[in-house]
Amino acid sequence: MNINFTLVAQAIAFAVLIWFTVKFVWPPLLSAIETRQKEIADGLAAAQEGKSALEVAAKKSEATLNEAKLKASEIIGQAEKRAAQLVEEAKTNAKVEGDRIITGAKAEIEQEVNRAKEGLRAQVSELAIAGAEKILRKEIDAKAHSEMLATLAAEL
Amino acid sequence: MTTEHAQSATPMTPSSYIEHHLGFNAQSVGDTSFWTLHVDTLAMSVILGVLVMGFVWWIARGATSGVPTKRQAFVELVFGFVDDQVKNIFHGDRHSFIAPTALTVFLWVFAMNAMDFLPVDIFAALMHALGFEHWRAVPTSDINTTFALALAVWFLMIFFSIKAKGLGGWIHELFCAPFGSNPLVWPANFLFNLIEYVSKPLSHSLRLFGNMYAGEIIFLLLGMWAATGLAGTVFGAILAAGWSIFHILIVALQAFIFMMLTVVYLAMAHESH
Numbered sequence: 498m499n500i501n502f503t504l505v506a507q508a509i510a511f512a513v514l515i516w517f518t519v520k521f522v523w524p525p526l527l528s529a530i531e532t533r534q535k536e537i538a539d540g541l542a543a544a545q546e547g548k549s550a551l552e553v554a555a556k557k558s559e560a561t562l563n564e565a566k567l568k569a570s571e572i573i574g575q576a577e578k579r580a581a582q583l584v585e586e587a588k589t590n591a592k593v594e595g596d597r598i599i600t601g602a603k604a605e606i607e608q609e610v611n612r613a614k615e616g617l618r619a620q621v622s623e624l625a626i627a628g629a630e631k632i633l634r635k636e637i638d639a640k641a642h643s644e645m646l647a648t649l650a651a652e653l
Numbered sequence: 654m655t656t657e658h659a660q661s662a663t664p665m666t667p668s669s670y671i672e673h674h675l676g677f678n679a680q681s682v683g684d685t686s687f688w689t690l691h692v693d694t695l696a697m698s699v700i701l702g703v704l705v706m707g708f709v710w711w712i713a714r715g716a717t718s719g720v721p722t723k724r725q726a727f728v729e730l731v732f733g734f735v736d737d738q739v740k741n742i743f744h745g746d747r748h749s750f751i752a753p754t755a756l757t758v759f760l761w762v763f764a765m766n767a768m769d770f771l772p773v774d775i776f777a778a779l780m781h782a783l784g785f786e787h788w789r790a791v792p793t794s795d796i797n798t799t800f801a802l803a804l805a806v807w808f809l810m811i812f813f814s815i816k817a818k819g820l821g822g823w824i825h826e827l828f829c830a831p832f833g834s835n836p837l838v839w840p841a842n843f844l845f846n847l848i849e850y851v852s853k854p855l856s857h858s859l860r861l862f863g864n865m866y867a868g869e870i871i872f873l874l875l876g877m878w879a880a881t882g883l884a885g886t887v888f889g890a891i892l893a894a895g896w897s898i899f900h901i902l903i904v905a906l907q908a909f910i911f912m913m914l915t916v917v918y919l920a921m922a923h924e925s926h
Contacts, residue, residue, distance in 0.1 A: 500797060501689040502682060507698060507792075507801030514702045514757050522706060523753035525713040526732050529725075532718035 622650035665880075671873050674773060676787035677795070691795055693785070698792035701764040709760065735759055738913060743920035754809075755916050758802065763908035765792040766865055769900055773872050774879075793907075794865040796858070803858035806915050810853070813922040857914050864907045868900055 626646055678693040712728040721729060739752040768790045780788035792798045815823045827846045832838040875896060878889025 499686070499689075500800065501679075501687050501691070503689070503691040503694055503795065503797035504801045504804070506690060506695050507798045508805050510695070510699055510702060511757075511761075511802055511805050514706055514761060515754050517706055517710070518753040518757040519750060522710050522713045523748065523756065525716050526709075526729065527748055529713075529716035529718045529721075530729060530732065533721075536718065 618653055622653045625653065626650060667877055667880075670877060670880075671870070673787070674777060674873050675789070675869075677789055678785055678787045691789070691797060693788045693790075694792045694795040694798055697768060697790060698761075698765055698798060701768070701792070702761050705760045705764045706757065709756075731760070732756065735912070739916050742913075742916050743923070745923055751916060751919050754919070755912050758915050759908055759912040762793060762802070762861065762911050763905065765798070766861075766904040766908055768792070769794075769865060769868050769872070769904060770897060773869070774876055791865055791869055793861055794869045796862050799858035799862040800854070802861075802911070803854040806857065806918055807850075807854040810918045810922045813919055817923045853918060857911070857918070861907050861911050864903055868896075868903060871896055 629646065629649075677691040680690045680692050682688045682690050709728055709731075712725050716725055716728075735756045736747075736752055739747045739755050743751050745751075771790050773790075776790050777788065789795060811823075814826075818826060828834075828839045828842050830842060831845065832842050872893060875889045875893040878885040878892070
């Protein structure tokens with residue numbers, strides 16, 4: 498147990514070592530570790546953020562899907578309605594057209610009938626005149642009685 | 654466990670064997686006995702300090718914040734261990750001084766303690782072959798080393814105490830703590846603080862010195878079994894192996910305790926009563 502100058506030398510060595518550690522060893526290690534800690538913390542935060550973003554996106558997609566479904570069914574409903582309407586319209590049109598055709602046909606038929614009647618009338622009057630001519634040839638002068646015969650033909 | 658080198662000189666007795674092993678490589682650098690330098694203690698401690706802190710510095714210089722190498726992971730493990738201990742005791746800006754100091758103390762004292770694992774006689778024979786009659790391998794079993802560290806911490810303690818409280822505050826605390834500021838208890842307070850200031854470096858340094866010195870003596874005593882023949886050599890070797898294994902604990906524990914006391918003393922200096 499002899500205290501001597503070694504003590505002073507060791508104290509100086511100690512001081513130099515502390516200075517060296519404070520100056521050159523501790524700061525780079527500390528900064529490396531703290532940077533890594535920060536990076537890990539940031540990474541975890543980003544992961545958490547991504548997770549919640551995913552949840553929000555899932556909710557949003559579900560809502561969009563529901564909306565789309567609703568819209569689709571709405572569109573289908575509308576289309577069905579429109580189709581029914583179209584069919585109804587077509588039916589109405591067809592009926593109107595049919596009626597028109599029928600009416601036209603009826604009018605034509607009437608016209609035909611009238612024409613036939615006219616023809617018949619003319620023929621009957623001709624026949625009547627011919628008959629009457631044959632009867633009257635003997636008795637009546639055609640020239641004297643033509644007026645009366647025309648009146649008769651008009652009446653037929 | 655060879656004793657050849659000592660046998661070559663004079664007939665060896667147990668006390669001469671131990672005395673020889675406990676002799677310092679002392680070089681006189683002045684007139685009085687104070688001006689003596691233990692070259693072995695100084696050389697071993699400086700070499701170990703440069704090796705250990707140089708290794709940590711080498712790792713720290715190339716430290717990456719990305720994926721660390723195994724070497725860096727190991728250094729960071731020690732770093733984190735020391736930093737956690739300091740964080741629990743000292744609640745201030747530990748990174749500017751106290752934590753690096755704790756790391757230095759822990760690693761350096763650990764390395765110096767670990768020299769106890771060198772086989773005493775083989776190492777002594779090696780140094781003898783290199784021309785050194787006396788060469789102590791364990792710097793911390795030299796009271797000068799432990800006192801140097803403890804006194805350095807002691808001065809730091811007083812420095813931080815004055816820095817934290819001011820010179821007036823420090824003197825005020827010397828007389829007014831722990832019993833109060835009544836002038837009647839000033840002497841008691843001062844005596845109390847005086848004892849505290851004296852006992853801190855003493856217990857700090859003597860604990861480490863005592864443990865390492867005793868460990869070395871026990872290795873030497875076990876080494877002496879070799880003088881009793883082959884059976885004694887084997888027996889001594891087995892016991893020395895056991896003591897070495899147990900000593901791993903002591904080496905690490907004493908380094909840890911020395912570091913913790915350093916941190917506690919420096920942290921206490923920052924706290925005012």
